[in-house]
Each structure stands twice: as structure tokens, then as C-alpha cells.
């Protein structure tokens with residue numbers, strides 16, 4: 502099972518200045534897997550800009566051109582989980598062997614490997630084996646290799662061997678084409694000025710761009726209303742607001758310290774008073790849970806601690822919330838506050 506989604510094709514991946522390099526490199530790799538200098542091909546960029554789509558498109562195209570090749574798409578998270586399971590079952594060698602005989606290995610969101618030294622180690626060996634044997638590796642990440650944290654140097658240097666291609670936010674024209682293409686595929690008609698209104702106002706995330714259109718269509722059909730510019734305004738505003746409210750580490754520290762009725766300076770202070778230590782550990786735990794920041798970056802933002810302290814905090818919170826009822830309540834209460 503290759504795990505590929507055929508809807509995520511090159512054909513459906515609209516080209517623009519923002520993605521031309523990555524898209525072309527993807528096509529080149531798909532034409533000659535393992536046979537270009539783009540090995541690995543690393544596609545990086547922010548949330549909702551098409552990394553997963555493009556990663557699938559490469560796999561789908563290769564399967565089409567070379568049905569005999571084994572192509573596997575997997576998220577780094579799932580890869581990590583499989584590895585942990587393999588260790589538990591004493592199957593490390595089988596795990597490695599399984600991955601070493603793949604022709605095209607596509608791993609999505611490799612930033613997830615940050616801080617996971619065991620998984621990085623096993624991936625390093627798999628990568629070397631595939632690369633030496635002329636097999637293709639495709640990776641995606643939310644950051645460029647230079648900005649990745651808590652990834653071993655030897656692995657980072659491998660990431661830089663091939664080509665790193667960035668997906669940027671699409672320009673207005675591309676956003677309009679993406680929307681038109683989506684509406685066309687769904688068989689929905691929409692006035693041009695509304696398409697343009699949505700494309701003009703949602704700029705940084707293709708997933709949200711599509712989400713706004715989907716919600717517009719749904720609203721109009723549930724309420725049997727025409728799709729008007731006014732309706733579009735209401736919906737776009739909701740999307741834009743939601744994006745701005747994304748949780749930041751600052752916001753988490755504020756919510757946690759408010760909850761314990763202390764100020765943020767106290768939460769960050771060097772004190773060893775138990776209730777303050779716990780508040781700080783909770784802030785670290787939620788920062789890990791709700792943001793994409795690395796352990797090192799969380800530590801530096803929450804009172805200048807190192808990544809080991811953050812890791813320890815996360816483990817402590819995990820332990821306490823399964824053994825201590827009162828503590829469990831803290832976690833649940835704060836989770837609720839952060840989720841509204």
C-alpha cells in the first residue's frame with residue numbers, strides 16, 4: 502500500500518511564481534526518480550501551502566509512469582510511531598529492512614523528527630542505504646534545513662545534498678486559479694467578483710482559501726440563500742479572525758499565569774516554589790502541544806531554559822496528569838481556555 506491520494510495530482514496543483522521551482526523539481530524527480538541531482542528533494546514552506554499535495558503528486562506520477570516501482574508516502578509522525586512499535590516488539594531490523602527496499606520514499610513533515618534522536622538515527626541509516634542505491638527520497642518540512650532545530654547535524658547535512666525548494670504564499674492570480682479549479686472540479690458556479698473577493702482577502706494559506714469557499718457554498722445551500730458578496734464578507738471575516746487567534750507561546754504563558762493568578766514574570770522566574778514550577782511546566786507542556794516551536798525555542802521563550810528542561814516538564818505533566826486528579830483538572834481547564 503503506497504498510501505497515495507490520487508486527487509493530489511500535478512494536474513490539480515496549480516502553478517504560479519510561488520511554487521514554480523518546487524513544482525518543476527517535483528516533475529523532474531517524477532520523470533527520473535533517483536536519476537536527478539534532486540536527491541533528496543526537500544519541499545519546505547508554511548502551513549497549508551501545498552507540501553503534502555505536492556509530495557503526493559510526485560508519488561502518484563511515479564506510480565503512473567513506473568508501476569513496478571515501490572513508492573511509499575508516510576508522515577514523519579507515523580514513521581516515528583512505527584519505529585517505536587518496532588522497538589517494543591524487538592523488530593528494529595525488520596523495520597529498517599522494510600524501508601531499505603523501497604524505490605521512492607516520501608516522508609512528510611520531517612520537522613516532526615526534531616528532538617527524536619532514536620528515529621533520526623534509524624532514518625539516517627535508511628536514508629544512506631537508499632541514496633547509495635540510487636533510490637529517490639522526497640521530504641517535506643515547515644522550515645528550511647538551516648532553520649531546523651534539534652535535528653542531528655549529520656542528518657541536516659544529508660537534507661542539503663539535493664535540492665531544497667520553497668513553497669511560498671501564492672500571489673493573487675494563482676489564488677484565483679486555485680479557486681476556479683476547485684469550483685470547476687466540484688461543479689459549482691460562483692460569480693467572478695466573489696471569487697476575487699475571497700482571493701483578495703485570504704492570502705497566506707491555500708487550505709483556508711479553499712475552506713472559505715467550501716463554507717460559502719455550504720452556507721448558501723443550507724440557508725437557501727444566494728451566494729452574495731455580503732455573505733462572502735461574513736465568511737471571510739470569520740476565517741481571517743480565526744487565523745489571527747492562533748495560539749502563541751506568549752498567549753499560552755498569559756493564560757496559564759492568569760489561571761494561577763500570578764503574572765508572567767513570576768511564571769518565568771528562577772524560583773523553585775512548587776506551584777510556580779508547576780505553572781511553568783504546564784506552560785511548556787502546552788507550548789509543545791499547541792505550537793510548532795522546538796523544545797529549545799520553547800525553553801528560551803519561557804524563562805530562558807534549555808530544551809532538556811522543557812522535555813522534563815512535558816514528561817512531568819504527562820505523569821502528573823495521569824496520577825494526580827487535581828493536576829488533571831488544571832490540564833483540562835487550561836486546555837479549554839486555550840481552545841476557545
Ligand code: ADP
Pocket residue numbers: 513514515516520546547548549550551552553554555679707708711
Ligand atoms: P501543507 O501540507 O503545506 O500544509 P497541503 O498540501 O495540505 O498543505 O495543502 C492544503 C490545501 O491546499 C490542499 O487541499 C491542497 O490541495 C491545496 N493546495 C495547495 N497548493 C495548491 C496549488 N498550488 N494548487 C491547488 N491546490 C493547492
Ligand code: MG
Pocket residue numbers: 552553554609
Ligand atoms: Mg501537510
